Structure formats: C-alpha cells, structure tokens
Amino acid sequence: MPSAGLAPRRVVQLTALLSMFALFTAQLVSALVPYVPVFVAASAANLALDIYLQYKQPGLLSLLGKIRFDVTVRQLLRDMLVLVGLLRIDGIEPLAEQSPLTIALLAFYALHFFCQAVAVMVRRARTLPIVTRNIDASALRLSAAPPRILARQQARRLLTFSVPSTVGLVLTAATKDGYWGGIGLGISLVMIGGGAAYLATWMLPKKRAKSDQAVMEWLDKWLSEYKPTVAMYFSGGTTSAYQANMWLSTLSQLDGNPLIVLRERFMVQKIDSTDVPIICFPKVATMFSLETSTLKMMLHPANAAKTSQVLRIPSLKHAFINHGESDKLSSCNPYAKAYDEVWVAGPAARERYQLADIGVEDKDVVEVGRPQLSPIRPYAGAPTGAFTTVLYAPTWEGWDGNPGNTSVVLAGENIVRHLLADPAVRLVYKPHPMTGSQNPAAGAANERIKAMIREANTRRSGARPGPEAAAELARRTDALNLLTAKSFRRSADEMERMMLQGTPDGDSRAAIAEATAAWESAYWASLPEWEHQIITESRPAIFSCFNQADLLISDVSSVVSDWLSSEKPYAVANTSGLSEADFRSGFPTVRAATILAPEADGVPALLEAVRAPEKDVYAEARAELKEHLLGPSDPPSLVRFNAAALALSAESDARRARAASRQEAEIPGQRDESTETADAAEAAMDADPTEELESA
CATH class of the missing domain: 3.40.50.2000 (Glycogen Phosphorylase B;)
Structure with missing residues (x-):
C-alpha cells in the first residue's frame, strides 16, 4: 500500500505528462486547421511546460528519454509543428519569409550540436585520472568549471536558448510578419554561438589541466614528500559512505601519516569532514602508484568487489576493521580470510569468528575495541524531563x-x-x-x-524555539559546511572541487570537531x-x-x-x-x-x-x-588500535627488508653467472683453433 504522501505527487506527475501530450496534440491540430490563437497558445505553453519540468521534475522527463522521446526530439517536434503552422497560415510568404526562418532554425540546431560536441571534449579534458581532497594540487593548474548550462545541461541549454526563437516564430504566426521570427532566431543564434565559443576557451592551454602522465608524476612526487604510512581503503555505493565515515576520527589520530584511498569519484564528496588526505583511484592501473610509496598497511571497513584489486600489492599489509559488529552472519564473512589480520572490538567477536568456522585463524584476530565510541555519553540515570x-x-x-x-x-x-x-x-x-x-x-x-x-505530531502542540534558534542553526550549518568543503557553486565540477579542497588550514581536525x-x-x-x-x-x-x-x-x-x-x-x-x-x-x-x-x-x-x-x-x-x-576500557581503545597499526606496519617493514635482501642476494648471483658465461664465450672466440685440435 503506497504512502499517502506519494499518491498526490504521482497524480501531479501524471497530469504534467498528459498536459504535455495534450499540448502537442493541440499544436498539431491548430497548425493543420489552422487556428492561430490556439496554435500560438499551445506552442508557447508547450515550451514553458517543458522548461518548468526540466527544472522542477527532471526525473519525470528522464522517463520520456527511456522511450526515445528526449528533449531534442521534443524540441524538434515543437519547431517542426511551428513551421507547419507558418506554412498553413495565410499571409506568410513561404519563399520570402518562411524559407529564411527555416534556414536560420537549421543553423541554430547545427550550432546546438556543435556546442554539445565542444561540451563533451571539455568534460573529457577536465576528467583527471585521479581525484584528491585535502591535498594542495595547485601545481596541476586546475581551473574553475565552465557554466553548467553550457557544459553539462544539454536539455536546459537547448530549451533555454530556444525561447527567443519560439517566441519570435509564434509572434510571426500571430502578426504574419516574419520580422519577429528573424529577431527571435537571431537572438537564439547569438546565444548558442556565443555559448559554444565561450565554452571552447576551456580547451585552451591556460584552462586545460596537465596530461594524465603529468598528473601521475605529480602524485608520485606528493607521495614521496608526504610519506604515507597507513591508509583506509573504501569502495561502495552512494548510501554506503557511513561505513567509512565512522572511522575518520580514529584514522586522523593514528601515529604516522594517514591516507584515505577511494575508488569511486562520487565518493570523494560523500566522505565527511576530515583533515586526512584523500586520493580516489577510479582505475586500478593508477592505484599501483601506492606500491612504490612508503605506505605500509591498509584498513578495510567493508568488503567490496574492488578490494581484491588492492590486495594484489605485495608490499602492503591489510587489516579488516569492519563498519560495525553484530551477531549477524554478515559480520563473519569468509572473505575475511583474504586479509592479514581481522580487527575486532572484544572477545565476543573473536568467539564469533571461531564458531563460524570460516577459516579465519584465531592468531589473526586482534582485539582493538571501538575507538570511535568515545563521543557517546554514559548512562546518567532515569529521565528527568517531561518526556x-x-x-x-x-x-x-x-x-x-x-x-x-x-x-x-x-x-x-x-x-x-x-x-x-x-x-x-x-x-x-x-x-x-x-x-x-x-x-x-x-x-x-x-x-x-x-x-x-x-x-x-499534528495532534501535539507546545512552545517552539524562537527564531534565534533557527538562525543559530543556520549559522552553525554554514560554518560546518565551510570546514567540510561541501559549499560549492552549482556549476562546480570535479576539477573545481579538487582545486578548492586543498590542504586544510591550521588544526582543521580540532576546528571540525x-x-x-x-x-x-x-x-x-x-x-x-x-x-x-x-x-x-x-x-x-x-x-x-x-x-x-x-x-x-x-x-x-x-x-x-x-x-x-x-x-x-x-x-x-x-x-x-x-x-x-x-x-x-x-x-x-x-x-x-x-x-x-x-x-x-x-x-x-x-x-x-x-x-x-x-x-x-x-x-x-x-x-x-x-x-x-x-573489550576492557583500560588501556583505551584508541591506544590499542594504534598499537595494532604500528605492529602490522612493522610486519610490513620486515617483509620489505626480507624482499630487499633476497633481491640483493639473487641479482649478484645472476650477474656472476652471466659474467662467467660471457667470459667463457669470449675466451673461446679468442682461442687458436689449432690448439683445440691438438688437444683433441
């Protein structure tokens, strides 16, 4: 049974769609008859309704796109019906007035598609191989994004820039004077042509970002300077960010230089306020920059399909910290065997893994508590208020x-x-x-x-906080949004947000808290x-x-x-x-x-x-x-968590040392063997053949 709040919304949406099709029908019939008042009104109302829905109900119009009745088809149909109407209305000369208008309208669509092509090239040029946050990326020459209506909103651009031409053409239909249509189309041509030219300036060297290779070289340099030691790796869907956010305060307080590694571009803005540097590697090939860095270990708050990709890096140790512990079977996933260690809160989770019998050895389970629970206030007795x-x-x-x-x-x-x-x-x-x-x-x-x-709530009443409480909340919201880098202009794209989210100033952790x-x-x-x-x-x-x-x-x-x-x-x-x-x-x-x-x-x-x-x-x-x-309250959970991170990092260092020693032991031996072979070959070539025959 649908909720009561959904039914009226669906009625409104259905009414809007039926109204649009009714207006198309009225526009067609009045163009063929022709009946100018209805034709003018239907043409104008049809475009106005489409623009309104584009801004207020974009999800509704996406349904029309699924049946190939998208904004381009709708606008072409509207303009075609307008031209049919002009052809049928007496008093408008087809050759002297309508033909130039038709040519101008075709030119408008040509410029629209050209602008769309430029928009695609600009978007691709502004898509970097990585995305960062809390890292100074000024060396990459990042630039502000172009206006969104030009670069990313094809539907709104077409409808908005079509307004002058549609107004001009319906005025021509009403007055039988092609002058108005010419003015309207001229304005639309200037708007779309000027917009395309302005958008193309983002392809110039001054606004273009560096190449992918240069970006990765910059990242390698930053990693060598920052020297990360421990990272939190996270991959997930749009509603799963809470699984990583609960660990932010803990990660920022660990010894060493922490890092957050993400895999989905959208997730960069889903992560809550933190001063820990964030790097998103959308492609697995770019992620292997971490292999040559000083990074020692990774913390995993969730199992994800892309987790197996980072497990390929042999120089890193991995600990599964989970995003919460419960008695559900999902808290004992067999995938946990893939990690070097499984960190749990207390004895109950250790027992849970052993009872589950999924292959996680008891020696690999480490009790670290739940350090992020420190903000929770303890029990203070029975309620004392009215509620x-x-x-x-x-x-x-x-x-x-x-x-x-x-x-x-x-x-x-x-x-x-x-x-x-x-x-x-x-x-x-x-x-x-x-x-x-x-x-x-x-x-x-x-x-x-x-x-x-x-x-x-409608059956309850009582005093409400005064307007000063709402004003204080608004002020605190703005202050927090500024610190969490979630306040951007509407046209900001990934590159612009990356530019604005550089290195946090001062002690941002304390300021954010x-x-x-x-x-x-x-x-x-x-x-x-x-x-x-x-x-x-x-x-x-x-x-x-x-x-x-x-x-x-x-x-x-x-x-x-x-x-x-x-x-x-x-x-x-x-x-x-x-x-x-x-x-x-x-x-x-x-x-x-x-x-x-x-x-x-x-x-x-x-x-x-x-x-x-x-x-x-x-x-x-x-x-x-x-x-x-x-687990016990002493030592504190954060102390135990940090000690576990240092211990696993030490194991990573030891493994690297063993690998380096093996490499040093193997390579000289290979060189000696190859050298002896080369010397023997050279001696053979220099030897006197007669001596060999005599010895034989």
Whole structure:
C-alpha cells in the first residue's frame, strides 16, 4: 500500500505528462486547421511546460528519454509543428519569409550540436585520472568549471536558448510578419554561438589541466614528500559512505601519516569532514602508484568487489576493521580470510569468528575495541524531563531477505504505535539509509511509519524555539559546511572541487570537531522538546542521537553493540521466528536487552523500567556484556588500535627488508653467472683453433 504522501505527487506527475501530450496534440491540430490563437497558445505553453519540468521534475522527463522521446526530439517536434503552422497560415510568404526562418532554425540546431560536441571534449579534458581532497594540487593548474548550462545541461541549454526563437516564430504566426521570427532566431543564434565559443576557451592551454602522465608524476612526487604510512581503503555505493565515515576520527589520530584511498569519484564528496588526505583511484592501473610509496598497511571497513584489486600489492599489509559488529552472519564473512589480520572490538567477536568456522585463524584476530565510541555519553540515570526520548533505529533488510534482519516490516508499525500512544514519549526515528533497497515491503513500511509519526505530531502542540534558534542553526550549518568543503557553486565540477579542497588550514581536525559539536547542539536546540523527529540525513550522526535518547529500540545490528558503551537500557525486536530463549542464546548482543515480539506488547512495561531504574533488571548484565563486546576500557581503545597499526606496519617493514635482501642476494648471483658465461664465450672466440685440435 503506497504512502499517502506519494499518491498526490504521482497524480501531479501524471497530469504534467498528459498536459504535455495534450499540448502537442493541440499544436498539431491548430497548425493543420489552422487556428492561430490556439496554435500560438499551445506552442508557447508547450515550451514553458517543458522548461518548468526540466527544472522542477527532471526525473519525470528522464522517463520520456527511456522511450526515445528526449528533449531534442521534443524540441524538434515543437519547431517542426511551428513551421507547419507558418506554412498553413495565410499571409506568410513561404519563399520570402518562411524559407529564411527555416534556414536560420537549421543553423541554430547545427550550432546546438556543435556546442554539445565542444561540451563533451571539455568534460573529457577536465576528467583527471585521479581525484584528491585535502591535498594542495595547485601545481596541476586546475581551473574553475565552465557554466553548467553550457557544459553539462544539454536539455536546459537547448530549451533555454530556444525561447527567443519560439517566441519570435509564434509572434510571426500571430502578426504574419516574419520580422519577429528573424529577431527571435537571431537572438537564439547569438546565444548558442556565443555559448559554444565561450565554452571552447576551456580547451585552451591556460584552462586545460596537465596530461594524465603529468598528473601521475605529480602524485608520485606528493607521495614521496608526504610519506604515507597507513591508509583506509573504501569502495561502495552512494548510501554506503557511513561505513567509512565512522572511522575518520580514529584514522586522523593514528601515529604516522594517514591516507584515505577511494575508488569511486562520487565518493570523494560523500566522505565527511576530515583533515586526512584523500586520493580516489577510479582505475586500478593508477592505484599501483601506492606500491612504490612508503605506505605500509591498509584498513578495510567493508568488503567490496574492488578490494581484491588492492590486495594484489605485495608490499602492503591489510587489516579488516569492519563498519560495525553484530551477531549477524554478515559480520563473519569468509572473505575475511583474504586479509592479514581481522580487527575486532572484544572477545565476543573473536568467539564469533571461531564458531563460524570460516577459516579465519584465531592468531589473526586482534582485539582493538571501538575507538570511535568515545563521543557517546554514559548512562546518567532515569529521565528527568517531561518526556522520555526513545530512539528507534532499525537496521535494513540485508541481502538475503531474512525476515529477522529488520523489524521494520513485521514489527515496526506496532513498535511505533505503542510509543506514540504514550503522551510522555518523544520518538526519534532513524532508519538505516539502505532501508527498502532490497525489499520493497521494507521501503513501504518505512514510509508508513513516517506517516504515522507526522500524523502524531499534528495532534501535539507546545512552545517552539524562537527564531534565534533557527538562525543559530543556520549559522552553525554554514560554518560546518565551510570546514567540510561541501559549499560549492552549482556549476562546480570535479576539477573545481579538487582545486578548492586543498590542504586544510591550521588544526582543521580540532576546528571540525568543535564546529560539529556546535552544530549538533544548535540542531537539537532548534527542535521542540515535545515533537517527534524523523532523521534520514547523515547529520545528526547516530552517536548524537544516542546522547539524546534514554532508550534504544533496534534490531540485531552493530547499533546495539555501540549503544552498549553507554550502558543505557535497550530493547531488540525479535522477528526471527525463534523463541525468546533461543533468540538470546543465538545472539549474544541481545542478552542484556528487553526482547520485543512482533506485536510489541512489551513496550509499556519497557518504558516503565526506563523511568523507574529499580525495575530495570538488566543493568548489571549490560555492564558485563559491554566489556565482553567492546573489550576492557583500560588501556583505551584508541591506544590499542594504534598499537595494532604500528605492529602490522612493522610486519610490513620486515617483509620489505626480507624482499630487499633476497633481491640483493639473487641479482649478484645472476650477474656472476652471466659474467662467467660471457667470459667463457669470449675466451673461446679468442682461442687458436689449432690448439683445440691438438688437444683433441
């Protein structure tokens, strides 16, 4: 069942498409009759509607492109119908007036296609073999991007530059005077011709970037100067960046010179604020520049298809750090055997790998804790305000479609319904960003939950923060965006962003952390205390939501493991079909949780235990489970993580030393053997043949 919010939007989209086809029909019929008022109105309205949809509903028009009715075909059809109308209208001379207009219109299309060809060449010239961030690339002579309407927006360029010609031609139809059509077409020709000429200036040496070879030579020089020691390698889709972002603060605090290695161009801007240098290698051939660098090891927060490519570099050691630990089978992937070491939070994960029996040897498992959990505030007792804040953060449905993966489908609406029924609850709903990506039922349930929350908010009222709170949030947002390099002009392309995202100034790590904390404080202060919230953006992060919540309701996921660092009460939905006893024994992370059945009847009692700590029977169990999952608090997790990185780097150094010694031992031997062979051959050639015969 589609959500109520989607139906009106679909009605609007369908109405827009039907209106466009109706206008084409009216334009055709009125051109053939001819009936000038309708012809003029339909021609103008048709172009105006197309321009409006191009700016407001580009996704809708992409559907027309799939059936080969794209913007070029639509505009050609409109102009052809205009010419048919001019031919049919009495009083317009075909040879004296329409022929020059037709020739001018053909010239306009010729210039349009020429401009498109120039745009393709400019885009290719501005596509570098690598993309960087937080690296000074001024030596590459990077330049600002050309106007987007010229270089990247063919549809908008054609429609916008067609406006003068269409206006002129319909005025000719209305007045029967070819003068207006000539003026309109003249303006369009100047616009498209001037635009193409201006765009072509980006092919001149002053605006062109260096060659691919020169770029790679520059990168090799930068690597030799920076001397990276440890890198985080990441590859993934558009919604997976959170897997890398959770490790940024840890990476920046390691000893040595850290680096972030990416494989997808779009991912460069998906990575959150950091002062760590970022290099994206879209092609595997360019990535082997790392082989000759000082890089010693790589950290892998996720398994990806392109991971096998970097594993080919023999000089590097690799550690799998995962993007979260849970009891799900995906946390014990057999692919982990490909890495030199598997780093886990605590004893629970070590046991999980051994029980999974997937070939990961116990000696290769290293317990390092979860250093990124330091921002999570510890339990401070029962809620003291008027509202109990409950964070419902379900995970997604997973690749295998197991109904026990996510509670959204079978239990989500029941959980939310019980929470919304309590007038003293403030619900914060933060679904997994990939919810609905595999199972449409999960996406539909997610939308219904959002609708329930919005409807519940309409039944609540209370004081709202004043305008100064919104102004403060806007100010903090701008400040954070400037530091995170996410504020670009609309026409900025990959090269321009690379130019603007040079080496961070000063202690950017501290500045970013301070700006992020200030933004989070302003964000929560801008929201009414009584209002339920739906959070689907990357900010605020999940840990910030942890600090606002008194209770977590989730699924078997890494969210539960991370939440346990606070020792606050939590509940886990059991939609696996297992009994509660089997569910607790099968999933260690839920042993200190309240278990909710799909009906979620236990929510009222759960809320009562949160508000009255004496009824909380799992407090001691949470403390014990925390250490089992996350390891001891002393030494700190960051210290253990850093020590593991240094130890694996030392192994990399030792391997390089052994390889170098073998090479030194082998090459001289080869030289000696070849030298002896050459000397013998030379002696044979110099010998007296008669001496050989006599000896024989």
